Amino acid sequence: MAPTNFKFRPATLAEGDDRWFVEAWDSTLPYLASIGSTSQWRYIPSSQPGAVDRVQTMVAKSDASAGKHPTVSPEVLENGRLPLDWCKAYVASIDIKREDIPAALKEKYLSVQGDIVTIPVGAMVLDSKSPEYVRSVIPEQDDKEPFVFLAFLMTDHRAGAFAKGSGSALLTVAKEEVKRLGLERLCGDCWRGNDRRLVGYYEGQGLRAIGDFNVPKNGEDAWEGAVTEWRA
Numbered sequence: 001m002a003p004t005n006f007k008f009r010p011a012t013l014a015e016g017d018d019r020w021f022v023e024a025w026d027s028t029l030p031y032l033a034s035i036g037s038t039s040q041w042r043y044i045p046s047s048q049p050g051a052v053d054r055v056q057t058m059v060a061k062s063d064a065s066a067g068k069h070p071t072v073s074p075e076v077l078e079n080g081r082l083p084l085d086w087c088k089a090y091v092a093s094i095d096i097k098r099e100d101i102p103a104a105l106k107e108k109y110l111s112v113q114g115d116i117v118t119i120p121v122g123a124m125v126l127d128s129k130s131p132e133y134v135r136s137v138i139p140e141q142d143d144k145e146p147f148v149f150l151a152f153l154m155t156d157h158r159a160g161a162f163a164k165g166s167g168s169a170l171l172t173v174a175k176e177e178v179k180r181l182g183l184e185r186l187c188g189d190c191w192r193g194n195d196r197r198l199v200g201y202y203e204g205q206g207l208r209a210i211g212d213f214n215v216p217k218n219g220e221d222a223w224e225g226a227v228t229e230w231r232a
C-alpha cells in the first residue's frame with residue numbers, strides 16, 4: 001500500500017540533495033518510456049550538463065533564499081510580489097524498515113546505520129518567477145495576480161510504491177505555502193504531449209490548464225507545453 005506519512009524538509013546543497021534530484025530525475029525516464037512519454041524529457045538528465053547545472057542552481061538559490069527569507073508570511077512580499085531571489089526547494093521522505101528498502105536503492109543505504117532508514121522519495125521547487133519559455137502565456141511575475149511558480153516536481157521511481165503520492169503531498173505543501181504567503185495563485189508548466197496525460201494529472205490535483213506554448217528545438221519537433229494554475 002502507498003505510504004501517506006511523508007516528511008518534508010528544505011532541499012540543501014549541504015545534504016547533497018542536488019545530486020539526489022538528478023538521480024531521481026534519471027529514474028523517471030523508464031517510467032516515461034513505459035507510458036509513451038519519452039519525448040517529455042528526451043535526454044538522460046545526468047548526462048546533460050545543462051540539466052545538472054539547472055538543479056544545482058535551484059537548490060543553491062533555495063539555500064540562499066532560506067537565509068534571506070526565513071519566514072513564510074506576507075512580510076516576505078515586496079510590492080505584493082515575491083522578491084526575485086525567493087525560492088524554496090523541498091524533499092519529501094519516508095521512514096522505512098531497512099529490509100523494505102527497494103532493490104534499486106539498497107546499495108545506496110548500505111552504510112547508513114539503524115533499522116529504520118529515511119529515504120527521500122519526492123522533490124519540488126517553488127520559485128518567485130516563471131521561466132522564460134512560458135512567457136507567451138504568463139509573465140515573469142504578475143503585478144495584479146501574483147503567483148508562486150512550481151518549477152520542478154518529480155518522484156524517485158527507484159522507490160517504487162513508497163514514492164507514490166509524494167508528488168501530490170508536495171503539491172499540498174505548495175498550496176499551503178501560497179496561502180501562508182498571503183497569495184492566491186500557484187502556477188506551473190508541464191509537457192502536453194501523449195494526449196495531455198500529464199496535464200490530466202495536474203487537473204486531478206486541482207490545477208487547470210490556462211494556455212499552451214511550444215518551445216522550438218533545433219532540428220527537432222518543438223517541445224509542447226501547457227501552463228497550469230491553482231487558485232486558493
Ligand SMILES: CC(C)(COP(=O)(O)OP(=O)(O)OC[C@H]1O[C@@H](n2cnc3c(N)ncnc32)[C@H](O)[C@@H]1OP(=O)(O)O)[C@@H](O)C(=O)NCCC(=O)NCCS
Pocket residue numbers: 028031032035037040153154155156163164165166167168169189190191197198201
Ligand atoms: C507527476 C508526479 C510528480 C506525480 O507524483 P504523485 O502525485 O506521487 O503520483 P504518482 O507518481 O503515483 O502518479 C499518479 C499518476 O499520475 C500520472 N502521471 C505521473 N507522471 C506522469 C507523466 N509524466 N505523464 C503522464 N502521466 C503521468 C499517471 O497516471 C500516474 O499513475 P500510474 O503511476 O499508475 O501511471 C510523478 O508521477 C512523477 O515524478 N512523474 C514523472 C516525472 C514528471 O512528469 N514530473 C512532472 C513534471 S511537470
